Amino acid sequence: MEPFDPSIQDFLAGRLWLRAHTPFSPKMIDAHIEAGHIKIVPGVVASKGKVSRKRYFCNRCENDQPYRFTTFECVKCEGACTYCRNCLKMGRVSSCSELITWTGPAPNYPTAHTMAWEGMLTPLQQRASDELTKSTEAGRPHLVHAVCGAGKTEILFEPIHRLLLLGKRVCIAAPRVDVILELEPRLRAAFPDTMIEALYGGAETAYKPSQLVLATTHQLYRFRQAFDTIFVDEADAFPYTADETLRKAVQKAAKKNAPIHAVTATPSDALIALTKRNGAISTINRRYHGYPLPVPRYASLWRYEKQLQKGKLPQKLEAWTKERLQQKQPFLIFFHHIALMNTALPYFQQLDNRIQAVHAAHPDRKQFVQALRKEEVPGLLTTTILERGITIPNVQVAVIGAEQRIFNKGALIQIGGRVGRSSQFPTGDFVLFHHGITYAMDEAKREIHRLNKGGVRDE
């Protein structure tokens, strides 16, 4: 066996990395390639298509949609070169760029880990946790269908701990960066001796070994056969369900036969059907504190869009906001469209100039959410980006334009799930301001009632 550098092994094991972006010297990489510890994979490959047109395939993100490739005259390789636009933001991968992956001996991960979380699981949580462990051992996919505020993360602790003790490598993936940011401190506290890495766009790459990886599903483009088990948190969130390359990325990142579990409060019918076929499902329809889910209340807000555009807050909305301010209750107001939210922002700021608005591309999103938690900001206007993954004690929630298509049943249940999460404040207002009632609103309400009655899914 040729010798190798353990720091390269630690970093590259399970990864699929642009050769030009490695932090190691080219000489070291060359030596490892020579020794057979590193394999080179071409970035973009072409194959003959049906109509004599070439089909392209990106080896990093597995994109094969023709409209997401661009071919140009490359000065570097002096010819026609094709690059993938699907994963461009992680550094361009083209016909003439090389990806490298570790083919040397697999790293040995430690088998000594402490689980420092000392809370108690409710009987329902305990059952789901046990079932999840059983599925992991059997290598079959498992769906944890637990209502918002059921304490999903704690359910994962025991199964993860067992895997770590066996020296296995584990990944928790989520489509949204907010979810990863919320998970990171909790897992670091729960597993203080474990090498944990959190990966998301804009995070610093730590060139250290990591046995437990928390990553946005996008980041898994950069992994290949890395994990013994993957837990996909919020498995029904956008863009995971809409983007096939993300689902393929999760599969690519898992080792052969490694189970891929899903955790969500609002699984799609397709996910339930799929898991039923070859896996198992645990359902928890009670919050960990035992209080029922807040039921949405309808309030008409006719022609709210026109009113906002005319430059005034609709009366009911103004009254609602004023009451929150007066009672010093933090609040979230959901909008269906960024432009409308920005139109409305100045009128809210007339009530309190600390009120802010956030959306997916907002640079200060992290800080504003943090400020809301610390009560430095009384409330936030938001798009559906904050529909899940965040916990703010005593938060009150309003949806403006609940009849809009973007607020489907799942989104409304998730949004309502922000309310009453802490045992100190187990209730709160969840109001749907609308210009007409939709089926989605009624379905969400019915589902919440059903869960509160402790009902099981209608078959």
Next chain:
Amino acid sequence: MNECLLCAQPMRSSPSWRALLGIDENSKICLDCSKMFERADIVEEGASLNRITSVFTYNEAMREFLHQYKFLQDVALADVFSKELRSYLRKEGTIVPIPMHLEKKRERTFAHVDELLKSAGISYSHLLEKTGTEVMGEKTKEQRLSMAPLFRLKENIEKIDGIYILVDDIYTTGTTLRHAAALLKEAGATRVEAVTLIRA
């Protein structure tokens, strides 16, 4: 499928006779994204450079555009402003793109100004050659003003004549354009103008 080059959202385009006949061009970016760019339409006139025209201002959206185009090497974005560039370059004169140093060009894998012109279907001729690998953005104003010539004429070009239009992506202090214009005038150009995509 047709999706916006910038935000990757699907774009709806209804078929029309005008599009079919090639009178209307399909936009490469969606309406929401195109609203983010701000037209400048600035014209400056001077002695050495007879006229500088800039199409857009340098706002946040444009900063991001340039980052994705030049730093992330997204050549496809050369298409985004081809219509605007074409309308500004529909005039008499030889079009001369500001060149890149070969080393830089290899690093980026493409010449960003050339690609803008290619996408717009505008023919151009390279008369200039970069002498060094300096990057303007990294220099202070004093350094820019006291610089040795940035360009030389390409080999086998000695005498030129007529109107020349320089093209660059961004016009900040104008050092680059002035150096290029002075050289062209010295070699015999009667008039030198410039068109830049952005006025910083």
